[in-house]
Amino acid sequence: MSFRIKGRTVTYTVLTAGLLAWLLPFAWMALGSVKNQGEILRRPPTWWPENPTGENYSQWFGHLHFSTFFMNSLIVAVLTVLGNLVFCSMVGYALAKMEFPGKKLLFATVMVTLMVPGVVTFVPLFVMVSKMGLLNSYAALVLPFLTAPIGVFLMRQFMLGIPEALLEAARIDGAGELRIFARIVMPLCGPPLATLGILTFLSSWNNFLWPLVAAQSEDRYTLPVALSLYSTGQNATNYGLLLAGSVLIIVPILLLFVALQRYFIQGVATTGLK
Amino acid sequence: MTSPRTPTVVNSTVGSRLRRKQAYIAWGFCLPFVLVFGIFMLVPLLGSFGMSFTDFTARDIRSPFAVNFVGIDQYTALFGDPRFRQAMLVTGLFVVVGIPLTMTVALALALALNSGSGRIVSLFRVGFYAPVVTSIVAVSVVWRYILQPEGLANQALSLIGIQGPDWLNDSTWALPSLILMAVWRNVGTLMIIFLAGLQAVPQDVHEAAMMDGAGGFRRLISVTLPLLRPTLLLGAVLISVGYLQFFEEAFVMTKGGPLDATLSVAYYTYQQFGFGEYGLASAASYVLFLVIALVSLVQFRLLRSQD
Numbered sequence: 001m002s003f004r005i006k007g008r009t010v011t012y013t014v015l016t017a018g019l020l021a022w023l024l025p026f027a028w029m030a031l032g033s034v035k036n037q038g039e040i041l042r043r044p045p046t047w048w049p050e051n052p053t054g055e056n057y058s059q060w061f062g063h064l065h066f067s068t069f070f071m072n073s074l075i076v077a078v079l080t081v082l083g084n085l086v087f088c089s090m091v092g093y094a095l096a097k098m099e100f101p102g103k104k105l106l107f108a109t110v111m112v113t114l115m116v117p118g119v120v121t122f123v124p125l126f127v128m129v130s131k132m133g134l135l136n137s138y139a140a141l142v143l144p145f146l147t148a149p150i151g152v153f154l155m156r157q158f159m160l161g162i163p164e165a166l167l168e169a170a171r172i173d174g175a176g177e178l179r180i181f182a183r184i185v186m187p188l189c190g191p192p193l194a195t196l197g198i199l200t201f202l203s204s205w206n207n208f209l210w211p212l213v214a215a216q217s218e219d220r221y222t223l224p225v226a227l228s229l230y231s232t233g234q235n236a237t238n239y240g241l242l243l244a245g246s247v248l249i250i251v252p253i254l255l256l257f258v259a260l261q262r263y264f265i266q267g268v269a270t271t272g273l274k
Numbered sequence: 275m276t277s278p279r280t281p282t283v284v285n286s287t288v289g290s291r292l293r294r295k296q297a298y299i300a301w302g303f304c305l306p307f308v309l310v311f312g313i314f315m316l317v318p319l320l321g322s323f324g325m326s327f328t329d330f331t332a333r334d335i336r337s338p339f340a341v342n343f344v345g346i347d348q349y350t351a352l353f354g355d356p357r358f359r360q361a362m363l364v365t366g367l368f369v370v371v372g373i374p375l376t377m378t379v380a381l382a383l384a385l386a387l388n389s390g391s392g393r394i395v396s397l398f399r400v401g402f403y404a405p406v407v408t409s410i411v412a413v414s415v416v417w418r419y420i421l422q423p424e425g426l427a428n429q430a431l432s433l434i435g436i437q438g439p440d441w442l443n444d445s446t447w448a449l450p451s452l453i454l455m456a457v458w459r460n461v462g463t464l465m466i467i468f469l470a471g472l473q474a475v476p477q478d479v480h481e482a483a484m485m486d487g488a489g490g491f492r493r494l495i496s497v498t499l500p501l502l503r504p505t506l507l508l509g510a511v512l513i514s515v516g517y518l519q520f521f522e523e524a525f526v527m528t529k530g531g532p533l534d535a536t537l538s539v540a541y542y543t544y545q546q547f548g549f550g551e552y553g554l555a556s557a558a559s560y561v562l563f564l565v566i567a568l569v570s571l572v573q574f575r576l577l578r579s580q581d
Contacts, residue, residue, distance in 0.1 A: 121314075146314075243416060
């Protein structure tokens with residue numbers, strides 16, 4: 001028994017050391033973001049900031065238009081999430097609870113496109129969006145992600161488990177499909193909606209390739225696009241500024257993660273697809 | 275009882291009318307998805323395939339009638355381009371080295387956490403998972419800072435008397451550095467999946483093995499891992515689909531360099547797009563897609579065999 005307890009202590013000591021190492025980049029990022037340029041270039045690097053400064057952050061909030069990038073990211077993410085919640089649920093409901101010609105084909109198409117990476121579609125998408133005159137608009141940033149096969153799959157899987165008797169009873173009472181969907185099905189779908197909402201928000205917030213080609217002026221940049229362009233441009237070695245930018249992108253999502261970790265982790269464990 | 279037919283006939287016409295009504299309603303439910311998905315996913319997906327057989331360039335956005343069908347010329351050009359072959363090699367290395375590393379670390383973590391319980395485990399789980407939710411662009415910035423010639427990594431190495439290289443500007447070390455970062459960022463996903471898999475391993479199998487005198491290591495090799503095989507395979511496929519597309523790390527940390535040492539297929543595609551060579555970019559993306567589709571196919575097989 002004591003051998004086991006000892007083994008466990010060793011395990012936890014190793015795990016704790018590992019965890020600290022794992023989180024070190026975050027700590028280093030946060031510490032670097034409050035160092036001034038002189039200190040950040042110092043060799044060897046200082047661990048704790050000598051004169052903590054908010055200057056890097058005030059640059060972001062000042063002439064670097066952080067609030068514009070933040071709002072762009074937020075607007076795009078919120079619209080994308082809303083679209084996915086509504087539209088994917090609707091298809092999920094039809095696929096799970098209705099019979100109609102073309103159903104099998106629709107579901108097969110959804111399954112086949114589950115894994116299509118953005119890198120395959122972005123070139124023709126760019127051509128199309130330019131043709132539509134939508135380049136550099138919110139529509140261009142949102143529309144391609146307004147629905148996703150993964151969402152349809154997730155909602156359908158959950159809705160298959162809703163008892164048919166419940167829907168039949170409502171149908172006999174004369175409720176239309178839309179009413180049944182809105183009043184009976186959706187209120188039962190809390191867990192998959194939470195998972196889908198979080199997965200969608202996360203991938204929208206961190207999305208990079210498409211906003212990089214579709215957003216062409218500063219007033220449409222999302223946060224990752226803005227940070228990547230600063231970090232490869234003339235500010236490439238202005239690490240204090242870049243680290244502050246990284247903190248500003250990561251902190252909202254980390255807060256969300258810590259608050260809703262159960263759903264994040266459930267999402268990964270159940271779908272296994274993200 | 276004399277005319278059992280009449281009601282059936284009536285029922286079937288009412289039934290077929292109802293069925294047709296339901297079909298309309300059902301397609302009504304699907305309409306927004308079908309429209310958005312059709313226009314922004316299916317059309318580009320087929321468009322990309324189509325464009326890969328043409329000489330489409332950036333100029334042709336304005337005058338699409340100047341586009342010519344060129345057969346498989348773009349694919350010939352692609353495989354004739356040493357930079358594309360380099361990109362395939364880099365992507366292949368990234369996957370072949372990155373996957374086993376990620377899986378080993380994730381499995382070790384999952385095994386260590388599986389024996390414990392309660393709050394402390396969920397703390398570790400959250401901690402190791404945290405990098406997964408972060409923007410690759412944002413974490414690439416701090417990793418670039420850590421991997422500078424006199425950054426944190428080399429300071430740590432100098433403590434044990436090793437003079438570290440200029441990681442990201444050294445053509446030998448740049449790719450391993452990106453792999454290391456990918457492992458750091460993705461272990462969390464696999465850890466969660468493996469933990470879920472481990473929890474499904476029945477306890478009595480372990481007890482039986484223990485009765486037979488099997489030690490911890492022996493049980494891991496002969497009981498746990500074989501039972502975990504489907505989960506391990508699933509994890510490998512999931513992560514490899516992500517690793518095959520790696521782009522952002524290279525974009526922010528190395529720009530594909532030095533000397534194309536970190537040029538991935540996705541990055542190559544992006545570059546050709548930037549040069550306005552849309553036909554060639556589409557061909558490159560389709561080659562990548564084909565590989566990803568094959569890997570996904572394996573996944574479907576696995577998912578099905580799990581049911």
